[in-house]
Amino acid sequence: MLLYIHVPFCRSKCAYCSFFSLPLSDQLSLNAYLNLLLKEIAFWGRRLGSVPVSSLYFGGGTPSLLSLAGLERIIRALDTAFSLQPGLECSLEANPDSCEDPEYLRGLKSLGVNRLSLGLQSLDNAQLRRLERRHDAAQGVRVFDLARWAGFENINLDLIWGLPGQCLRSWLQTLDKTLSLQPEHIACYGLSIEGDTPLAQTVVSGETTLPAEDVQAKMFLRGAEMLESRGFLQYEISNFSRMGYACRHNQGYWDGVEYLGLGAGAVSTLGGRRWENPKNLNQYARLVRWERLGENAQELTxxxxxxxxxxxxxxxxxxxxxxxxxxxxxxxxxxxxxxxxxxxxxxxxxxxxxxxxxxxxxxxxxxxxxxxxxxxxxxxx
Structure with missing residues (x-):
């Protein structure tokens, strides 16, 4: 089984983001959420028994907003409730602005996090500002270097192509700079204009112009060519890795492995049934306290x-x-x-x-x- 932990808090919402996330008002909110997570972990441990877990993934939101003490409590609770397997892949998503602390990064490594996924998105400061990211390119590179210093040997870097104001040349330059850092994994996502995000609104109004479709096609194809010429294998539409560094957790999703999602908004698929936790924190808290999680499960036809x-x-x-x-x-x-x-x-x-x-x-x-x-x-x- 795969385990996913959702941490829905961010310091601020990026202009393009349509994922479930909430602004972090104070540490008390994060602590209260942590306590709910611990109760949910215990609930599923009792319900499912000591199920073998091959992969653990902290996603968000911004999981790197969790303190080391909080992460330790979660990992200990998971180890008690489930059977964390030897060689477990433990991934944690992090934004550069929330983890530019060498001791924090060393602490993650000591807790068993062995795969770090950094949300660079771009190494062009103008593009980062358009996306309303909180970090700049220099900070992204610094955090990567700090993660290496802390002992991380498996680092993913997230990038986005098809950004406003981006041309083929600037995309390939960003990709080249990223490759020069020598990460083990690079995820390249085409920009998706979704819902009523601030970026979507400016695109609809004509205030923001995206690259032409033929240019975006070249970004995808030429980007893949560059990555493969530098030793990266494309094992999924958006994911490239050096040999032996494909993300086992995501690979499990694509291979149809069962997974349990914990936290507000998390999705689970077990025993041919699928359910989603409420995205509203108050509703999620009620289900945790009443121990009524998963009652909305639907049988997959x-x-x-x-x-x-x-x-x-x-x-x-x-x-x-x-x-x-x-x-x-x-x-x-x-x-x-x-x-x-x-x-x-x-x-x-x-x-x-x-x-x-x-x-x-x-x-x-x-x-x-x-x-x-x-x-x-x-x-x-």
Whole structure:
């Protein structure tokens, strides 16, 4: 089983962010949330028993706002409630402005955090200001260096392409600077304009202009080429790693491993059932105190499971195992989607080999559109 811990607090909300996060008003709010987390951990420990856990991931929000003492309490509670396996991958997301403290970073390492994920997003100060990030490029580099000093041997750096004011050259320059730091993993996400975020509002109003679609396509393709030429493997649409450093936690999601999400807004999938904790802190607190967590779980239908198999598999470089599809759907994928597959192959958007169907890099660029065409015809028995 995978374990995910959601820490929804941030010092401030970034202009593009649509994830569930809340402004941190004071340390008391964080302490109160920590106590709720500890109660939820104990609840699921009693409910599930000593389940083996292969990966632990602290996400947010900004988990690096947690104190070392708070993190230690969480990890000890998890170790009591579950069976944390030897060789556990323990990842923690951090923003540069919240962890520019060498002793804090050394403390994380001593607690067992062995994978650090830093939210750089860009190494261009003008772009960071547009995103309303709290750090600048120099601070991002300093924190990376401090993490190395603290003993971290597995560091991921998050970057975003397709930003306002970004051209192909500036994106490749950011990528080149990032590569010069020699991280083990780089996640490159295309900017997503979502909901009523401040950035979305300025795009709709015309105040902010995004790079043209053909430029964004070149950012994705040329960026992938640069990364691969420097020893990084693209193992998922947005994720690149050196050999042996793929994120085991995220890989577990894409492989369909069961996971338990703890904290407000966290999602779980166990035993073919899925549920989400409330994003409202008061509602979450009530469910924790009343021990009624997971009562909103919904059984995943056979059709939903098949669709998820396609969607998650095709995000990865390994692609969809055709026999796995036949086992899940009772049908032959190549026969069921014969006409669409022919068109995709003619346009060099997919390739089929060794019993797997994979998206090419050009196919990954339009993966959402490809998946939409697969889904209407997909039905489970």
């Amino acid at each position: 056979p059709s939903e499971r098949v669709k998820e198999l396609i969607m998650l598999s095709l995000r990865t470089a390994c692609g969809l195992e055709l026999k796995a599809y036949t086992r899940a759907a009772g049908k032959t994928f190549l026969r069921e989607h014969a006409r669409l597959i022919q068109v995709l192959r003619q346009n060099e958007l997919i390739r089929i080999s060794e019993g797997r169907l994979r998206l090419t890099k050009a196919g990954m660029l339009v993966s959402n559109s490809i998946l939409e065409h697969f889904f209407p015809a997909t039905q489970a028995p």
